[in-house]
Amino acid sequence: MKKEQYLEVTTTHKQSSTNTADCEEEEEDIQWSDDETTTTVTAPEFPEFNSKVQEAINFLGGNVFPKLNWSAPRDANWIALNNSLQCQNLRDIFLLFKSSDFIAHDFTQPFLQCSDDSPDPEISYELVLRKWSELIPGGEFRCFVKENKLIGISQRDYTQYYQHIYKQKDDICSSILDFFEEHVQYKFLDEDFVLDVYRDSWGKVWVIDLNPFGAVTDSLLYTWEELTSGHNLMTDETEGDPAQQDVPAFRHTTSEVTVQPSPCLSYRIPRDFVDLSTGEDAYKLIDFLKLQKSQQEESDEDA
Structure with a gap:
């Protein structure tokens, strides 16, 4: 297939992280420090984008099915509390997207299966929200x-x-x-x-x-x-x-x-475990063997 077969759309992508750490349970910025410098990292906020997404969710009845340009996070329903792709706010959407290999593929290797040698076109990503419907x-x-x-x-x-x-x-x-x-x-x-x-x-x-x-x-x-x-x-x-x-x-x-098990079940296993079991990442296997050897040496010394 050719890259021209893909639809180009626009989107906004957001990364959000919240950090709370204080003995008195007060919010404060994370401090990353070493011997020479001290850097303050503040969690990014996008209130306007969050407001637009919530407005769209409310317009669609309060429950939506999210997807990116081409893929939906079908492989990440295991991480949701109700094992469902139904989302009610931006936090639910981010949780599914961050946990989905399908979404990661859209971001990192969308033209992996394309056969032509033309340069990869620039992609503008789009967050697609659909009104939630209970389908059999x-x-x-x-x-x-x-x-x-x-x-x-x-x-x-x-x-x-x-x-x-x-x-x-x-x-x-x-x-x-x-x-x-x-x-x-x-x-x-x-x-x-x-x-x-x-x-x-x-x-x-x-x-x-x-x-x-x-x-x-x-x-x-x-x-x-x-x-x-x-x-x-x-x-x-x-x-x-x-x-x-x-x-x-x-x-x-x-x-x-x-009847067979769902093909999405394998996505519940941590990626590192999959790489080790299949041998796809040789460096992880080497690190694992080094760790095993170190633990064995410590065990022998204790004995």
């Missing part, structure tokens, strides 16, 4: 569009088995295809993209998000080789049926036996 995970679907044709639909929460999807798969596929052809097809700037939708209990389809068509987006129950080549998308029963040629492939979890 079994109603979310990811749609893969190639050359303005809907080629595949996947159950979004593929780690769980939903009986209603199994029973209504033909109706679900039909309603999503009708919605795509009426409201989305040929109306997006790019002809290759990924569309997330929600189908409610009345059969109405809603757009949730748009994503790049490529490895940076989770392919869920497909592989990107299948989606880019078009091979193995159809089943043996539908592959030779001319009436099925314009119908997108539809994949869903077919049995409770195939």
Whole structure:
């Protein structure tokens, strides 16, 4: 994919830290000192930005779903008190953003999967707030569009088995295809993209998000080789049926036996532990071994 496929938007980014340290429980500035100099560090404050964000949250009903330019902090819901991405103030938003690897990727490596050699464009980040809605995970679907044709639909929460999807798969596929052809097809700037939708209990389809068509987006129950080549998308029963040629492939979890843990569970583990277990950071492994050796030597001396 090319960098031009990404939307450029604007934002304000804030860093905030509050420090309280005094035996009499009084607030004061942190003092960082050494033998030569003493530096006073004052926590930054952005009252105008905080006021605008709170005003927007109140306008949207008091509860919002936050995201950055492309990613939402879905991997950080574990740190919230209610394990939810629902936010009521800027403090809740900062907590999720600071704890999310997805958000960190947007800030540090947004064009990592891009194939062209052009210089990275300057990015203006945008804080996106959406009115909070309680969505049933079994109603979310990811749609893969190639050359303005809907080629595949996947159950979004593929780690769980939903009986209603199994029973209504033909109706679900039909309603999503009708919605795509009426409201989305040929109306997006790019002809290759990924569309997330929600189908409610009345059969109405809603757009949730748009994503790049490529490895940076989770392919869920497909592989990107299948989606880019078009091979193995159809089943043996539908592959030779001319009436099925314009119908997108539809994949869903077919049995409770195939239920898997959420892929976001791994993000609850501290990054240092992950690096050690995978060997991705050799320096951390060396430091860990040095620490182990030092502790062993101290133990031998005590003995």
